[in-house]
Amino acid sequence: MTFFAENIAACPDCDLLQRIPALGAGAQARCPRCGRIVASGKADAQNRTLALAAAAAIVLVLANVTPLMGLSAVGRHSSTTILGGVLKMWREGQEITALLVALCSMIAPTLHIAFTLIVLLAVRKPPAPRWVGALLRFAELSRPWAMVEVMMLGILVALVKIADLATVIPGIGMFAVGALIMLLAAMTVSFDPREVWARISWMDGPPLPAATAADGSERKDAADQTEPTALRQGLVVCSACGLLTRSAGRDDPGSCPRCGEALAFRRHGAIQRTWALLIAAAICYVPANLLPVMNTAMPGYAEADTIMSGVILLYESGSWPLALIVFVASVVIPLAKIIALAYLLATVQFRRIAGRAERIRLYRLIEVVGRWSMLDVFVVTFVVALVQLQPFMSVEPGAGVVFFAAVVVLTMLAAETFDPRLIWDENKNEEDS
Ligand SMILES: [Zn+2]
Ligand SMILES: [Zn+2]
Secondary structure: OOOEOOOEEEOOOOOEEEEOOOOOOOOEEEOOOOOOEEEEOOOOHHHHHHHHHHHHHHHHHHHHHOOOEEEEEOOEEEEEOHHHHHHHHHHOOOHHHHHHHHHHHHHHHHHHHHHHHHHHHHOOOOOEOOHHHHHHHHHHHHHHHOOHHHHHHHHHHHHHHHHOOOEEEEOHHHHHHHHHHHHHHHHHHHOOHHHHHOOEOOOOOOOOOOHHHHHHHHHHHHHHOOOOEOOOOOEEEOOOOOOEEEOOOOOOOOEOOOOOOEOOOOOOOHHHHHHHHHHHHHHHHHHHHHOOOEEEEEOOEEEEEOHHHHHHHHHHOOOHHHHHHHHHHHHHHHHHHHHHHHHHHHHHHOOOOOOHHHHHHHHHHHHHHHHHHHHHHHHHHHHHHHOEEOOOEEEEEOOHHHHHHHHHHHHHHHHHHOOHHHHOOOOHHHHHO
């Protein structure tokens, strides 16, 4: 039996089944158990997002072709674009770091904006073909890797670091990056994927009215269980399009009738994969902090800076707020993220029930702040790209930066593979008794 209902949703964070009320513009529906926003009413979502995405596309081009900043010292000038920073890192033998910087500063924002534009144009005449759903999925997957705001802070820290040595002139590119941050944030706020999915044609034919079936099954189970979750009802949420359907079976839930994605009650191997990624991140954290991330060379003088000595240098040069920001982003956040995820995994494995609301808040915090640890990778990239005044002075990336980048990527992937619904799942024995 196919079951689906547009007005019933399972919370993505705790799996609780709930009816989504009709929402006016600006209204939000929160999960009563864990507090996650499960739906929000958005006025004219598609046209607004389309306008913002079109503006973002123009600004993105500007941000990429115009210089971010220029530097002049002892009668020499140099300037860099985003691509210039990437190419410099590549030529210095930091290919992996260069690719990561390219991904977070150029590729992911470009894909996100381009896919969002295509999707919004394609769904103007519903039903849109199914490939639109696949593009929407890619648009959402590329969003967390678009770290334009982290890059901006990285550029600012790089400017302060260089300001002692030379005169730095902010370029047009920097203002374009600032505008791009605003536009990307506005796109995220105004976009409504539920509305877009509703306009995409289904894999298994058109939807059937199922409101009565949904009402009946929910009422029946709500009576004998205080907290009806999708899992207990044999319902499953599609990880791609968010559709709630009745699963084909306990062991194999089948595939999503709307978008065709393979369904799973919980992310496959969530615990094992997250542990593996976390252990790898913890191993990389050691060389990331011990090896130098930046080597400065001047005639008769050479210096190798680790992350920590870079922080101290910033502090001594009088910019203690920036020193604090770099310290928190580079040293505290990665370590806190590894410890917090290990704690969440351990409590899930020991089936702890106490403190669930606190643990889900901890998980959300990890997801939000994790990206900021990319900061130092951007700082190194732009300092290296700009300070090339041979033979007077030059800066090269150190071996530590690739380990540092690895820590950021591994912890981001670990947060993504972890399934927050595991925190809320009941003990199996408890359920039987
Ligand atoms: Zn919830
Ligand atoms: Zn689906």
